[in-house]
Amino acid sequence: MQLPDPALVVLVGASGAGKSTWAAPRYRAQEVVSSDALRGIVGSGPHDLDASADAFGVLETIVEARLRRGLTTVVDTLGLDPTRRLAWLAAARAAGLPAVVVLLDTPEAECRRRNSARDRPVPAPVLAAQLKTARDVRRQLEAEGWDLVAAVAVESTADVPVALPDSVPVSAPALPVGDRTSSLGLRSVLQVSRFPWGEEPLAWLTDIARAADEAGFAGLALMDHLIQVPQVGRAWDPIPEPWVTLGAIAGLGTGLELGTLCTPVTFRPAGVTAKAAATLSALTGGRAFVGIGAGWFEREHAAHGIAFPPARERLDELERAVVTMKALWSAGTKSYDGHGVVLPETTSYPRPAGPIQVVVGGSGERRTLRIAARHADACNLRTTDEAELARLVGVLHAHCDDVGRPRDEVAVTVLDLPVVGRDRDDVWARVERLRGRTAAATYAARTLAATVDGHRDRWARLAGLGVTTVFLATPDLGSPEDVLALRGLNA
Ligand code: GTP
Ligand code: MG
Numbered sequence: 033m034q035l036p037d038p039a040l041v042v043l044v045g046a047s048g049a050g051k052s053t054w055a056a057p058r059y060r061a062q063e064v065v066s067s068d069a070l071r072g073i074v075g076s077g078p079h080d081l082d083a084s085a086d087a088f089g090v091l092e093t094i095v096e097a098r099l100r101r102g103l104t105t106v107v108d109t110l111g112l113d114p115t116r117r118l119a120w121l122a123a124a125r126a127a128g129l130p131a132v133v134v135l136l137d138t139p140e141a142e143c144r145r146r147n148s149a150r151d152r153p154v155p156a157p158v159l160a161a162q163l164k165t166a167r168d169v170r171r172q173l174e175a176e177g178w179d180l181v182a183a184v185a186v187e188s189t190a191d192v193p194v195a196l197p198d199s200v201p202v203s204a205p206a207l208p209v210g211d212r213t214s215s216l217g218l219r220s221v222l223q224v225s226r227f228p229w230g231e232e233p234l235a236w237l238t239d240i241a242r243a244a245d246e247a248g249f250a251g252l253a254l255m256d257h258l259i260q261v262p263q264v265g266r267a268w269d270p271i272p273e274p275w276v277t278l279g280a281i282a283g284l285g286t287g288l289e290l291g292t293l294c295t296p297v298t299f300r301p302a303g304v305t306a307k308a309a310a311t312l313s314a315l316t317g318g319r320a321f322v323g324i325g326a327g328w329f330e331r332e333h334a335a336h337g338i339a340f341p342p343a344r345e346r347l348d349e350l351e352r353a354v355v356t357m358k359a360l361w362s363a364g365t366k367s368y369d370g371h372g373v374v375l376p377e378t379t380s381y382p383r384p385a386g387p388i389q390v391v392v393g394g395s396g397e398r399r400t401l402r403i404a405a406r407h408a409d410a411c412n413l414r415t416t417d418e419a420e421l422a423r424l425v426g427v428l429h430a431h432c433d434d435v436g437r438p439r440d441e442v443a444v445t446v447l448d449l450p451v452v453g454r455d456r457d458d459v460w461a462r463v464e465r466l467r468g469r470t471a472a473a474t475y476a477a478r479t480l481a482a483t484v485d486g487h488r489d490r491w492a493r494l495a496g497l498g499v500t501t502v503f504l505a506t507p508d509l510g511s512p513e514d515v516l517a518l519r520g521l522n523a
Pocket of ligand 1: 046047050109110136146
């Protein structure tokens with residue numbers, strides 16, 4: 033059962049229905065606001081009924097404060113009082129969060145049986161009154177306007193949603209399943225963007241690359257920057273030259289494809305990039321790729337004495353670069369003249385040991401995606417918004433149609449920068465470490481923070497949108513253990 037997240041989740045059910053038991057493995061302890069637990073804090077214990085009014089006062093404050101911050105809040109009370117329910121619903125609406133009810137629809141006899149087995153059973157008449165209220169609650173809930181009312185069949189393992197919002201079924205296309213293609217039909221490439229390698233750069237790189245290989249990644253990509261970019265780190269953090277670094281990784285003999293994401297076209301003449309990639313292909317037995325883009329970080333150019341022409345010129349150069357590289361990698365040494373590129377000969381050895389995929393990075397609709405459609409093997413888009421991704425794929429395909437290129441010759445790849453945690457607690461610990469001054473809920477939403485399973489669900493949707501390869505860069509990748517923790521994404 034997929035519940036929205038973040039969201040207000042109101043548990044509803046009589047004593048012993050299994051509300052607390054349902055919530056415990058699914059949510060962090062801090063996300064569950066329980067009237068019983070608060071009775072134990074403001075009163076003598078979870079069953080101190082004299083403390084109820086104070087406990088609910090604190091509960092309302094906590095629920096309101098968490099929702100206002102956009103944080104998931106699970107309200108663990110009986111949930112049978114319509115006035116309280118509507119107040120929580122209003123608070124979620126005010127915060128712009130989805131509001132759902134999880135109805136623990138446990139048979140009455142089972143609630144009674146569990147109740148009598150407890151250390152402190154609820155008095156029988158009290159439970160009878162709860163069960164009576166619970167009989168009508170489903171009808172009331174449907175009238176209250178919740179985004180989702182999900183009934184949990186507690187005795188079976190199946191969760192049965194009774195009222196789902198409109199949803200579009202995702203049909204996964206039949207993709208060719210090849211080497212290192214996951215059961216989702218995707219290949220993933222680990223993009224390494226930060227290099228906390230301490231005193232031993234080569235040892236660190238070796239460990240990271242071996243871990244990526246072991247974790248089932250299809251490839252490893254390095255950023256190509258002359259100064260670390262502010263999105264990733266500080267200007268004085270190390271950011272190594274990628275082709276030299278990939279050469280070192282090539283020496284490890286892993287099964288990884290190796291390349292850049294992305295090389296700015298401004299850094300090297302295209303012929304030199306073609307030479308570097310062909311050399312890497314020769315050294316890896318044909319497992320090199322080139323991600324290439326127009327470049328954007330003006331500061332690194334100025335600092336290194338490299339020209340940074342206007343965008344239109346960089347895009348012209350990007351197109352010529354792809355054409356030049358392809359010409360230099362093709363068989364023979366004949367001259368080349370096309371698409372604004374004139375080469376008197378295409379003598380360049382070693383030739384690549386296999387096809388070198390050119391991935392054009394960037395989502396520019398008019399030029400970048402047209403260059404990808406016309407000349408490249410793949411485009412590389414950002415993923416934070418699935419609707420936007422679907423739209424950009426449409427733009428790419430329109431360019432393909434327009435230039436007369438079969439759509440399936442241009443693979444759709446994405447750059448994914450999510451926070452990935454082992455479990456919900458780990459996800460939120462990472463968010464808390466990484467968020468800086470950004471509000472936790474905002475940072476979590478921006479980085480799509482989730483567990484491996486959560487990201488697998490999302491990646492399945494990406495595959496449904498036509499994505500074939502995910503370039504994955506987590507913002508806190510520091511050790512081989514961090515890489516191995518991503519293994520589930522490649523299963
Ligand atoms: P209150 O807090 O009193 O309102 O009850 P609750 O709805 O939170 O019920 P809770 O989760 O505490 O579960 C009550 C008892 O039922 C506990 O002893 C649980 O171990 C047991 N229980 C809960 N869910 C299940 C279930 O799915 N199967 C079985 N067999 N027992 C369950
Ligand atoms: Mg409980």
